[in-house]
Amino acid sequence: MAHMTSSRVRMSPDARREQLLELGVRLLGSRSLEDLSIEVLAEEAGISRGLLYHYFGGKQEFHVAVVRRAADDLFAVTAPDGVGTQLEQLAGSLERYVDYVAANYRGYVSLVRGAAGGSAELQEIYEQSRNALTDRLFDGAVAQEAAQLGLTDTPAVRLLVRGWAAFMEEVVVEWVRDDRGVSRDELLAHLAASLPGILAPLRP
Amino acid sequence: MAHMTSSRVRMSPDARREQLLELGVRLLGSRSLEDLSIEVLAEEAGISRGLLYHYFGGKQEFHVAVVRRAADDLFAVTAPDGVGTQLEQLAGSLERYVDYVAANYRGYVSLVRGAAGGSAELQEIYEQSRNALTDRLFDGAVAQEAAQLGLTDTPAVRLLVRGWAAFMEEVVVEWVRDDRGVSRDELLAHLAASLPGILAPLRP
Numbered sequence: 241m242a243h244m245t246s247s248r249v250r251m252s253p254d255a256r257r258e259q260l261l262e263l264g265v266r267l268l269g270s271r272s273l274e275d276l277s278i279e280v281l282a283e284e285a286g287i288s289r290g291l292l293y294h295y296f297g298g299k300q301e302f303h304v305a306v307v308r309r310a311a312d313d314l315f316a317v318t319a320p321d322g323v324g325t326q327l328e329q330l331a332g333s334l335e336r337y338v339d340y341v342a343a344n345y346r347g348y349v350s351l352v353r354g355a356a357g358g359s360a361e362l363q364e365i366y367e368q369s370r371n372a373l374t375d376r377l378f379d380g381a382v383a384q385e386a387a388q389l390g391l392t393d394t395p396a397v398r399l400l401v402r403g404w405a406a407f408m409e410e411v412v413v414e415w416v417r418d419d420r421g422v423s424r425d426e427l428l429a430h431l432a433a434s435l436p437g438i439l440a441p442l443r444p
Numbered sequence: 445m446a447h448m449t450s451s452r453v454r455m456s457p458d459a460r461r462e463q464l465l466e467l468g469v470r471l472l473g474s475r476s477l478e479d480l481s482i483e484v485l486a487e488e489a490g491i492s493r494g495l496l497y498h499y500f501g502g503k504q505e506f507h508v509a510v511v512r513r514a515a516d517d518l519f520a521v522t523a524p525d526g527v528g529t530q531l532e533q534l535a536g537s538l539e540r541y542v543d544y545v546a547a548n549y550r551g552y553v554s555l556v557r558g559a560a561g562g563s564a565e566l567q568e569i570y571e572q573s574r575n576a577l578t579d580r581l582f583d584g585a586v587a588q589e590a591a592q593l594g595l596t597d598t599p600a601v602r603l604l605v606r607g608w609a610a611f612m613e614e615v616v617v618e619w620v621r622d623d624r625g626v627s628r629d630e631l632l633a634h635l636a637a638s639l640p641g642i643l644a645p646l647r648p
Contacts, residue, residue, distance in 0.1 A: 395624035395625055395626055396624075396626045396630060396634060398624070399615055399618060399619060399624060399626060399634075400615065400634060400638070402614060402615065402618055403611040403612070403614045403615035403618075403638075404611065405614070406610045406611055406613065406614035406615075407607040407608065407610055407611040407614075407642070408607070409610065410606060410607045410609075410610035410611075411603055411604065411606065411607035411610075414603060414606055414607075415603060420599035420600075420602070420603060421599055422599055422600050422603060426600060429645075430600060430603075430604060430645065430646065433645030434604070434607075434641075434642050434645065437638075437641035437642050437643075437644055437645055438611070438638050438641050438642060439641075440641055441633075441634065441637030441638065441641055442634065
């Protein structure tokens, strides 16, 4: 991998920190959080370990910052694009979600598996990320889907949609790990159909 | 909690080890794996730490043995009872699953969250446990449900059922943590309906 901009180029500390976070997230595409050390980042960025400790404070803080950035990226990349119906937008978000997980597999698994069993701070980021993704669904596709089914926003609906998020996570991670001959288009069709499938039995 | 049978009662080493594992699982009902130390077990069992190290070798081995036992218990308790149709049996299994998670909440969360991000050995137990539960479903309720829907046992069906297991895990853990006013009967009805809900869109 090409090294980043030489340190002789003047960058503000914030811009440099941003650039290092982006590199950290990119490195997570091919290695787990556990294997993402300050040393690895320093080598890839072509700057000293001391400077990295200066920017992030320590390995734990560095991991927290990288995982938070990855969660933000995921949130941004899966934002509805505003084109078409809510369900068409959901289909687009699902597509970008699948491609994001495929491109960032190791790091994404670190986020969902590692953070789930990891430090309190990583767990918190994971919870926030999942809640933010679910809440956004409620403002859009779920609200529309639920309304079409005659459902309102009840605790039972929220509980099942939370379960649906776990379903999605598991199916997509497993598919990326081993696609079992299921094509990307088939996968996307199954994922899109699963939300109404789970909600339909709630109809009054 | 009452202490176990005094160590003056003669028991075979295997029987004593079994008894200690059962105690370990019971203690996991109210504390996480991290908080289940050899010291806690020794105190509850009324025997020495040295003897516990003799039985289990160390803390890591003790945790692995307790988690394996908990996974076996879960598998046993959710076995179809052979009464009624496959789907009635699935409903019964779901009911016992929900009650098991409610009675063993902390330990169960340790199994599904902790093991997922934990040591390779704990991850392996978790994977095996989930696979065993899913495979048993395939021999019973899923096969019947799929046949009613005109589905055969394809990789896509297996993938979605794996996702359904994650859905179940998430919904039940969340419901036990905070039931949000959703009754146990409502929850069970939603869970039972979700499997055909997820599989139905796969119909040819």
